[in-house]
Amino acid sequence: MDIQEYISSGIIESYVLGLASPEEIAEFEKMCALYPELVAARTKFELSIEKQAFENAVIPPAGRKEKIWSAIQKVTPRSSSKIVTMQAGRARSNGLRWFAAASVILFLLTAWLAYSFYNKNRQLQTKIDNNDTTINELQAKINEMARGEKIMHDPDVMVVNMVGLKGSSSSANVYWDSTSTNVYMVVKNMPKLPSDKQYQLWALIGSNPVDLGLFDLPESSNVILKMKNTQKADAFAITIENRGNTGGPDLGQLQSMGKAKL
Amino acid sequence: MSNNTRYSEQELVSQLLQQNDQAFSYLYDNYSPALFGVINQIISNKEIAAEVLQDVFVNIWKKIGLYDDTKGRLFTWMLNIARNAAIDKLRSRSYQDSLKNQPLAENVNTITANSAANPLQNDIGLRKQVGKLKEEYRVLIDLSYYQGFTHEEISKILNLPLGTVKTRIRSALTQLRTMI
Numbered sequence: 219m220d221i222q223e224y225i226s227s228g229i230i231e232s233y234v235l236g237l238a239s240p241e242e243i244a245e246f247e248k249m250c251a252l253y254p255e256l257v258a259a260r261t262k263f264e265l266s267i268e269k270q271a272f273e274n275a276v277i278p279p280a281g282r283k284e285k286i287w288s289a290i291q292k293v294t295p296r297s298s299s300k301i302v303t304m305q306a307g308r309a310r311s312n313g314l315r316w317f318a319a320a321s322v323i324l325f326l327l328t329a330w331l332a333y334s335f336y337n338k339n340r341q342l343q344t345k346i347d348n349n350d351t352t353i354n355e356l357q358a359k360i361n362e363m364a365r366g367e368k369i370m371h372d373p374d375v376m377v378v379n380m381v382g383l384k385g386s387s388s389s390a391n392v393y394w395d396s397t398s399t400n401v402y403m404v405v406k407n408m409p410k411l412p413s414d415k416q417y418q419l420w421a422l423i424g425s426n427p428v429d430l431g432l433f434d435l436p437e438s439s440n441v442i443l444k445m446k447n448t449q450k451a452d453a454f455a456i457t458i459e460n461r462g463n464t465g466g467p468d469l470g471q472l473q474s475m476g477k478a479k480l
Numbered sequence: 481m482s483n484n485t486r487y488s489e490q491e492l493v494s495q496l497l498q499q500n501d502q503a504f505s506y507l508y509d510n511y512s513p514a515l516f517g518v519i520n521q522i523i524s525n526k527e528i529a530a531e532v533l534q535d536v537f538v539n540i541w542k543k544i545g546l547y548d549d550t551k552g553r554l555f556t557w558m559l560n561i562a563r564n565a566a567i568d569k570l571r572s573r574s575y576q577d578s579l580k581n582q583p584l585a586e587n588v589n590t591i592t593a594n595s596a597a598n599p600l601q602n603d604i605g606l607r608k609q610v611g612k613l614k615e616e617y618r619v620l621i622d623l624s625y626y627q628g629f630t631h632e633e634i635s636k637i638l639n640l641p642l643g644t645v646k647t648r649i650r651s652a653l654t655q656l657r658t659m660i
Contacts, residue, residue, distance in 0.1 A: 226654060228651065229650070231653035231656065234552065237624050237625060237649065247551060250550070263657060267606065268556070268559075270660050271515075271518055272513075272514045273605075274514075274517045274521075274606070274608075275513030275517045277516070278513065279526060283505075286508065287508075
């Protein structure tokens with residue numbers, strides 16, 4: 219719609235003078251919200267009508283002001299609850315509007331806070347999980363070291379130094395607790411094996427080899443391997459066997475030996 | 481009840497909302513002559529016009545909470561209350577009965593005769609300007625603005641198509657604007 223055409227259509231005069239239809243009024247008020255120039259033209263016409271009315275003012279009969287004032291006080295007695303209610307109503311409706319606006323702001327703020335707290339919480343949870351893992355790993359290491367420490371300093375535990383045979387550089391320590399019959403082993407220096415081979419520890423009782431367990435090379439020399447228990451042992455031997463060997467020792471592959479000195 | 485304060489329309493409205501008696505005094509002192517003039521253009525009898533003025537001020541006092549300054553100036557709002565109150569009085573049985581020497585406005589002839597036969601009304605303010613419009617426009621503004629007939633009623637009274645009534649009133653109003 220051409221706003222200038224609308225302004226000069228006579229709608230402003232119809233509206234201001236109260237001659238517009240309800241549809242025209244609704245449209246005009248909508249247009250006023252969109253076009254400041256329409257409001258300006260409306261105000262201009264209103265002022266000209268106002269000026270006209272003031273220029274043609276007629277003083278009302280004397281005493282009418284007091285009559286009107288007493289009529290007003292009759293319809294709205296100043297101390298009656300009606301006035302209070304009206305004022306409270308307005309105040310409340312204003313208050314409600316503020317309250318509604320505040321509620322929306324509060325809601326958005328809360329939502330934002332909840333979201334950022336949720337994110338922060340998730341980050342912290344991940345950190346805590348990571349820290350827990352680290353703590354568990356460290357705890358396991360500490361336990362292992364403590365256990366190693368205990369074993370190595372236990373007077374009941376015999377340390378058997380396994381010496382490499384036939385030029386093998388393999389060396390390891392077997393810790394044998396003759397009271398509890400527990401057997402532990404710490405690998406000091408043993409060559410890596412192909413993936414289908416494993417080392418196997420034997421207890422030699424007389425000339426009989428007794429299986430004390432297959433093992434792979436641990437990742438570090440601090441690891442204490444728990445082997446099978448034995449009540450007796452004259453000596454210990456380590457052989458290289460096929461992975462998962464269930465048979466006897468391949469003594470041709472004997473790597474190191476150590477004599478138990480009881 | 482008098483004071484020397486000057487209120488802006490906005491201040492006056494907020495004072496009226498607080499039902500401040502000084503605000504009433506200010507409102508009456510500043511606006512009653514202009515509004516009384518407007519009422520006089522429709523109701524020539526001063527005593528009856530003064531009763532209408534009283535209704536107008538009581539209504540302004542009661543309805544000030546409904547005034548919305550985005551829709552127009554305070555005076556425009558009060559002016560329309562005054563015009564409507566005057567037209568209501570004009571159409572009331574009691575007013576018609578009081579015009580003992582004049583017939584009831586039952587058809588277009590008597591209505592237009594009524595207006596034409598009252599030089600006091602036609603001689604003041606906006607109505608004087610309306611009197612300067614060409615006859616077909618003057619009658620339309622007279623019937624709609626000063627006697628409060630709807631476009632539909634005017635269409636029947638003047639036996640004109642509704643569209644013509646609307647277009648002519650718009651044209652009359654734009655012409656009126658150039659005159660004031």
